[in-house]
Amino acid sequence: GESVGLHLPTLSVQEGDNSIINCAYSNSASDYFIWYKQESGKGPQFIIDIRSNMDKRQGQRVTVLLNKTVKHLSLQIAATQPGDSAVYFCAENIGSGGGADGLTFGKGTHLIIQP
Amino acid sequence: NAGVMQNPRHLVRRRGQEARLRCSPMKGHSHVYWYRQLPEEGLKFMVYLQKENIIDESGMPKERFSAEFPKEGPSILRIQQVVRGDSAAYFCASSMSRDLGGYTFGSGTRLTVV
16 A cells, blocks of 8 residues: 555645645655655656654745654645645655655645635 | 756557657766656656666566666666556656755656557
């Protein structure tokens, strides 16, 4: 089965609100996590990553939280904009130092921005 | 500095034909990864290559699929005798090193088998 999964297939938020996209993973050996954004007809675009020795990492308007106790990952997007509409995937890597081969992706959450 | 270039963007093949998908990594990147994405699904890892070497092909189907990354030229994902179930988007990513944070994806090739 899937090593990485997402709780909701679709998330609808009002423009300007904060969005929280969740992800659960099952393999406690996973030590590197990435969030990707995929717009229609395009390839995944890197948003932010986090290693297992951290529990929080911030970027521009985005924050990733990692809770290793419950094997949960979340992506917070502040002040959601229309351009944030996309499918968001979490991905994990199992291996020391994040250098192993290939990522395991979840199925994705479609973020819809309401005007 | 062009990104990862994949061609063709769309490919239609009849059952039994061969499909050849090309991926030119970013300049200076010598690590290439191929992924497959079925509709409404996440990406599935297929194969990881460095120049002239297959490093990890644990995600490749055992038959009909092959990949190469020659010393010169793009990486090629080859699917022989295609079947309807091969219809998917195939994405290539490249990186300068095995640091996965440096992964850059191409826009994909959408294969339709009719």
